[in-house]
Amino acid sequence: MIFPISDIRLAKQMAIKKSSSGWLVDSQPNGRGGKRFRKTFKTQAEAKAHEAWLKSQVSQDADWAPKKKDLRKLSALIGLWFDYHGTGLSSGVDTKQRLLSMANAIGDPIASNFNASMFAEYRTRRLEAGLSANSMNREHAYLRSVFNELARLGYWNAENPLGKLRQFKVQQTELSYLTYEQIEKLLLELKTAQNPHVFLVTRVCLSTGARWSEAEELRSTQVRDGQIQFAKTKSGKVRSVPISDELQSDLEAHYKAHGDGARIFGYAYSAFREGVGRTGIELPDGQLTHCLRHSFASHFMMNGGNILVLQRILGHASLTMTMRYAHLAPEHLQEAKHLNPLASLKAA
Incomplete structure (x- = not known):
């Protein structure tokens, strides 16, 4: 009698043996490599x-059948x-391309x-090619x-392969900000630039702490009632920042003279780079244009601003990001001058 190959394999994984304690069933229902079951009975x-x-x-x-191997590629x-x-993210398309390249x-x-x-090997190659640890x-x-997201959605049931891999510890770089003299020098240079937008875009960044792209892409509907409402932000949250009457008037006048559709400004990044040069x-x-955001935050704190207010103005999701500017506050750690042991000795 000829048995199908599947039945022969199954028979090899199932056996009944006589033992000193009875009849032993030794089986692997899922085949070789699967879970093994052993049970002894009194009778054959x-x-x-x-x-x-x-x-x-x-x-x-179906629960007893061998699990099919997941053959989906990365x-x-x-x-x-x-x-x-990703389709719901403002930078989803760009992030997808980066991921596919990886x-x-x-x-x-x-x-x-x-x-x-695998990722560690790839990371090493990228570092050797000159990519920074922060970028990696x-x-x-x-x-x-x-x-993580696919696991939440139910499309990935295994562990995250990168879940336990630690990132590089990156030394924080100094956040560069412009002095009052540098700000005056820069504004004077940009005021005479051929690009009609660069001067006012720079003023918006210095007045509100906005990112360059947020200021450059401002629409007329975002400026009203003495404030600018930033909508398309990095965090995805809307935030409003008060501005002076002078800046609002200048923005309204600029829109009438140079506006394009709903946009107040045209592109001015290159003009800013050339002006700084x-x-x-x-x-x-x-930190080319980002120095304007750093300058706003730094002077805000040096002038006695509140760190929690600064967090709301900048739109940081975490106070940890904003705390980078805390050391610029006039009262920051001033107790060190009075509460150290040498000061106490002199007072004694």
Whole structure:
């Protein structure tokens, strides 16, 4: 009699043996590599009945069948992430492209085989190519969030392969801000620039702590009642910042003279970069226009501003980000001058 191959394999994984304590059923219903079941019975009949029951479970109950291997590739998971989560993010399209580039550079492995060592190897190559540790931490966070979001949505049931991989500890760089003299010099230079927008965009950033893109893309409807309402922000939350009557009047006049549709300004980033170059002001890499936001926050604190108010103005989700400016407050840690042991000795 010829048995089907599947039945032969099943028979190999099921056996009844006579032992000193009775009849032993030794079985692996899910096949080799699956969970093994062993149970001893007093009689051979009971053992055979149990063996038959195990066979029926394999053929009738899907929970007993071997789990199918997940053959989706990393790029496929990124596609799922984008379809069900990334489309709702303001930077979703850009983030998707970054993620796909990462997946391609890693070799686009089967997602179930992807692990921390693969990413660590990729990260090492990127660092050797000149990428900063801070940039690698961002890439790590992007890819880790893909698995976290898919797990929340029910499209990923295994552990996050990057969940236990630690990011690099990055030394905080000094936040560069402009002095009063530098601000005056810069504004004087930009006021005579050929670009009609750069001077006023810069004033908006210095007056409100806005990011350059937030100020540059202002619409007329966002300026009213003595304040600017920033809508398309990095955090996705709307925030309003009061402005002077003079700045509001200048914005309204500029819109009448140079407005394009609902937009108050045209693009002026290049004009700002060229203006900074003409002044000879040196700024750290990556802080060209962001120095205006740092300058607002720094002078706000040096002039006695409240750190919690600053957090709301800047739109930081966490106070930790805003605390970078706390050391500029006039009263910051001033107790150190009076409460140290040498001061106490002199007072004695």
